[in-house]
Amino acid sequence: MRRSVLIVSVLVVCASGVLLAQSATAARRLESIPLELEANPDAAHDPQWATELDTIVQSATVDDVKRVLPAIVSLTESSHPKLRATALLVMFAIVTGSKDALTTDEAIVPYLPRLEPRLMDSFSPCRGMSLLLFQAFTAIRPVAPVLIQAALTVLKDPQSTHAMSNTTPGSLPRSGPSPGPQMLWILLPAAATFYLDPATNFTEGRDSPEVQSAIIEFLHRSDQTPESLSESIRALTVSQVQNPDVNAALLPLLSSTDVDLQKALLGQLARLTFTPDDFASARIRVKSIATDPNSPADLQKLAGSLLSCWSNDRHHGVCPVL
Structure with missing residues (x-):
């Protein structure tokens, strides 16, 4: 009997040791990602690297994420456009793949003001990835005010109704949708209060007065373009959130x-x-x-x-x- 207990104890200790080793490996790998990106800004194009990234993120703890965030956020501010885009991809992987999503998201929220400029980045992959990143935060309740303010800042930007200048190789000097309408995909769900409509039994949503006023002002801007307005129409109609005053505009x-x-x-x-x-x-x-x-x-x-x-x-x- 005593020998059996000893064997079980040894197995438990060994298993614990393996788990600790795996955790340490995951932590080291996550912390090594910034250096990997600096050495190879095109890492995201390697399918194996992308697969390993998912595994590393899913294995990492919240503390692992907190330790590596400052370095990754700094890379999103790099002068190298591909490095910025790949760093944003890593941020998105962390937000969507973490095993403790809510706590991880809360750790990232304070960095949103530093990520906001990427929503109007001259490199179109950065704009696309940052939009996905910000959208990933819209389902969190309560919504972080900084998320709404970041999207409002872009919506009100003088350039938000026009196609952005583009440094993507092989692209037109100005291409892609204007950033203003893209912010509606963030603002509409993020600022909404949802409820069950008793008349239709559908879940509806209404935005805060501040957001509704900002969207109406955006739609009425004198520098609006047909492209910007068409994109805005699409965002407003697809959204589960319906604001009659905004729609009337x-x-x-x-x-x-x-x-x-x-x-x-x-x-x-x-x-x-x-x-x-x-x-x-x-x-x-x-x-x-x-x-x-x-x-x-x-x-x-x-x-x-x-x-x-x-x-x-x-x-x-x-x-x-x-």
């Missing part, structure tokens, strides 16, 4: 001189929630487009198709995607 676009912009809105109107009064006035305008002989034929047809199915002021109508 889109309705003047039904009278736009840009036919493509009119089409973009007509194709999405049934997916927006309006007040009964705004819904009624919008239907009148859509009917006038459908019956106006001076309107382009394809615009008339689109308006007519919308009228045939757009029967309520909610975004849960029966209209197909037009």
Whole structure:
């Protein structure tokens, strides 16, 4: 009996030793990533490296993450664009792959102001990765105010309605979506209060007055472009969050001189929630487009198709995607 107890004890000690060794290896590997990135900014293109990164992140403790964060955040501020992008990829892997996601996210939140400039980075992969990174924080409740403020800062930036200058090799000097509409993908869910609508039994959301006002101001800016407005329409219609006052700010676009912009809105109107009064006035305008002989034929047809199915002021109508 005593011998059996001793054997079990030895096995427990050995197993513990193996686990400790694995933890130490994971910690060392996580802490070595900044040096690996500096030596090879293109590491993210290596599938094996990416797979190992996932394993390392999943094995690391919150303390491991806290120790390595300052170095990784510093790399996101590098003058080397590929290094910035790969460092952001590592940040995203940590946020989405950590075994203690909530505590890890809380550790990263204080660094968001330093990551904010990447949302308007001249290197398009940095912009895309930072957008994904910030979106990953929108599901946390309570939402960190710094997340909302970072997105509002970009939304209000003088350049936010225009395509960004691009240093990506082989790309056009200015390409990709303007950053302002991209911020709606962060602001709409992050600033929302969700509830179950008793009339439809759907989960709805409404944003804070501050965010609603900022979005309306953005939509009304004198330097708006058709591309920026079209992207904004898409973000507002796809969102689970519906703000009737914000949606009403889109309705003047039904009278736009840009036919493509009119089409973009007509194709999405049934997916927006309006007040009964705004819904009624919008239907009148859509009917006038459908019956106006001076309107382009394809615009008339689109308006007519919308009228045939757009029967309520909610975004849960029966209209197909037009």
